[in-house]
Amino acid sequence: MPAPVLELRQLTKSFGGARALRGVDFELHAGEVHALLGENGAGKSTLIKIVTGAHQPDDGLIIVNGVTVSGLSPASARSLGIACIYQQPALFPDLTVAENIGLRLEGTAPARRIDWASREERARTLLARIGAAISPDAEVRSLSMPEQQLVEIACALGAGARIVIMDEPTASLTQKEQHLLFAVVRELRASGVGIIYISHRLEEIFALADRVTVLRDGQSVGTSVVGDINEATLIRMMVGREVTQLYPPSECSPGAQVLSLTNVGCKTSGVHGVSFDVRAGEIFGLAGLVGAGRTELARVLFGITPADTGEIALNGETIVPRTPQDAVERGIAYVPEDRRRHGVVLEMPIAHNATLAIHRKIFRGAWLRPEAERSLALDYIRDLAIKCSGPDAPGGSLSGGNQQKVSLARWLATKPRLLILDEPTQGVDVGAKSEIHKIIRRLAKDGLAVLLISSDLPEILGMSDRIGVMRGGTVVDILPGNSDAHAVMATALGQH
Amino acid sequence: MKRDWKALLLRHETILLLVLIAEWVFFYYAGTSTNRRGVVVGFGTLDRQFDILRHSCEIGLLALALTPVIITAGIDLSVASLLGLCAILFGKFWHDAGLPIPVAIALTLVLGGLAGALNGTLITKLRLPPLIVTLGTYSLFRGLAEAITRGAVTYTDFPAGFLFLGQERWLGLPTQAWIFFAAAIAIWLLVHRTTFGRSFRAIGYSPEGARYAGLPVERRVALVYVLAGVIAAVAAIIYTARLGQAKADAGLGYELFAITAVVLGGTSIFGGAGSVHGTLLGVAAIAVLKNGLATLPVVMRMNAAEEMAGLLTGALLLVALTSSVIPKLLARWHTRPHVTVSPTLKPKSTA
């Protein structure tokens, strides 16, 4: 049995008073895909940061290829063959693809002469190897997010990494690019590279990984060969309890039509010919692969990129949302995908976040009323079970799931007629996920029309009363809520 | 209860208040003396204190104008140049166009607002960085003032009724002080007690987040620049009334004092955090410094009051900026990584 290419022994790390890792053991073999699973806050990202040299462990050993290393820095980690592909590509927007790859791979000697010809050649070769149709001359700013991630992978390939860490790599890839990525992962594995694969998507782990390690509360709960374990056991290891029912049952009795779209389109965002309706009390799931246009449609409805064709009607009345303000006034609420940047203002207290969208309603004549604000915040903290030290706690002090709840509270406070949820449980731990699902169910039961956008197919299938499938910027079909995954996926892919 | 007192004491504004008091006391003792005729002269006289109040009105107004701007994470380098331009325009309206004083004042305020709207439009409609836009208008406004007056013309001979605003007292205090107080109260209410102020903070912390919350970001940002323009115009009127003349170099260099006052007062240059009462304390601290220096015998001998004031204010700005980031740096220093290896896990030889 060859020695592991990476071994972590009793890794311990605390931040301030919080213990992020408590004596974690982990090992990675050459030529294996080792999945790392765990709730938010379980310690995955801390572990990754330590392996890539961004943090120093308080205690424990890091052994690379049998040699103990200490004082690991990003530069020395790279030289040891450790590379990490993050969700947010760390590229230079103003520079070309060839230069981006060059800057990452050429080392940091300042007096070196730049050879532009070989930079372009190297970029061309690496991109071809992963089958990406990207020109080396292109400015990174002009590339889409998935294309940027492919450039990142090209960099890792070029660096000759032997230990590659992938942190939720498929979060923003289309199906085609996901397959491409899986192929690249398999090729890396075949060439002896060890891959640590972090994902919340269990079906990916079962499809790709050889072994899986589950972290919980900073400790390793167990490592298992993927073939020897099933989904329920994995979830039990993550959460510490049996989770038999993932999704609350539907009690949908849809009422009147709330939202009606007829041939809605927006040229700049690629959305065209969208027609469907959402009724009061129903959860309308919007499924589709990334790039299908779901978030783009939400942004059209919410006035961020206004529609230029078609008709949007709310409760029978035609509306034309040109700005988010318009949309909010009409009763549309949008809980955005990027909660840290768009959903919650991290520096402001929960109470201020909660009232940020309802200034006109709750503060008559533009005068603030702190007591009314506080009491509203306390109501939502109670209703949504937000774990915090009080309404004055800044948004940034909360965990991801609780931040999502604050974001939700802000929009529920607008008493909307239509609630659009965009990836409401992305990056949220299983416990909070289930709470949020129950809340969404409850809202629908109380008569709210809900448009649920999610890339998590089980979530769409489990929560929706009807499913609109998007592809290429339009809704291609509307399926019943009890459809199976194959039907939805086939429609999304355009294969019947 | 005990923790509340400590928090109150350590607040930025409290420390600044203590510094202000210490400063005032220092200048009182160092800058006051009795002259040959037995009259008390220098810093400790009521006349001098009123002078300080008069002087601080203009910089104070500019600092008030800048506070909402900086809270939205913007900056306006052109306020002092706009003061100069508005002073000239006011002089022109009254002297060359023969308009009555109230009309000239009203027109100047409108033009100040329009100039602010120029900044606001370029920043919001074209998404240009406030830094370079206001650097351009800093040059443009002062340049227009110089061009209009051909670098030479000064407007004087204003009527006594107008000069009352800048040189006389009303109800015991210098007249312009009342205008300044009114403006201070209005801006304080705007920033701390209205939804506008709340939205300024949100925009300063996260402009995209504010947009997604349905706040009219472009309108609010444009508003702070228009407001800054109007307030600069008010400052121009008071400046002209105080000096009795309008010249193209009115307010030259005031932007430094105004920005220093705002930063000193605890408003973060990065946006979001800040207070109007902090700015007012900052203005007071700088006004006392500027005027106190002129009463020190050593400075009077060197005839270098202007230079000393500028030098110390520049240094003060650096100190204020540095001390604002020290807590952050200290926090990072305290949580810097320690590398320890537990003795029980000494690596075995892997041969």
Next chain:
Amino acid sequence: MSRYFRELSVAGALIVVLLGLAVFAPAFYQPQPLLSLLTREAPTLIVACGMALVIISRQIDISVGSQFSVIGVCAGLLAAKGWPLGFVLLAAVGIGALLGAVNGVLVAGLGLPSIVVTLATLVTLRQGLNLVRQGEFVNLPDGLQWFGLSQSGGQWTLLIAALVILGLLGWGLRHVAAGRFVYAVGSDTEAARLAGIRPQLCTFLVFVFLGALTGLAAMMNLVQSPQVQPLSGSGLELKVIAAVVVGGVAISGGRGSLWGVFAGLLLLACIAPALIHLRIEAYWEKAIQGAIILLAVVADGVRSRRGGAKS
């Protein structure tokens, strides 16, 4: 082609202005005054090169004018004391680097915004200089002017030196790794850090470099007249920033080239004499400078709105 669109349009505008002058004010092209004009602008070009680097790295330095004045006076005093020219030059560059280092430490080390830091150093230096010198000139010893050469010889020496420096820096920005690091840091500081480039060190060095170049420029200015005026640097920062911005360097960092800066500087330098020849008074200069900065930035803004602006 489109990557150099900005530089080409500025060059185009420059040619239009030059042609216009040839037709309407041919007196502009008299050799000696033209040579004097270019030589007067040579120090500005040097500072503009340094400023371009600072702005590319997503910072700004408005204290260069005060640095220029202070270094000029210091160098003049040293020369008046009898120091040989070579040592005075080294001292000038050294003092400049030191002043730049102060800015650099505050911006790179403490993370403070460069606009406010350099506003403070601008005033501190200027008022400090006024305090010490009270506006007094420094008389330079004979034989220092024009390096002891004839005026024409000295002017050509300065011009060629400036062009050589421009060429070296322009080449270095494109073909030396350190130059690319400046672009990287200006484009995305975090990505630069992850790539192993040290953004703080790079930013610090960029300010030091600008200071050193300002020192060199002050020397180039020193040898052009028999006295040093303490106000010699006044207005320099706006002139330089205008040239850099007009030349296509984006305030948001990460893009731009020195060729554009060169064209921009020439364009702006032609405007003042063009105004004289067109009989527009000199007191319009500041307003026109401000208007040009705004126009250049607006043009950038309109263009990048079409191409997807960086937040």
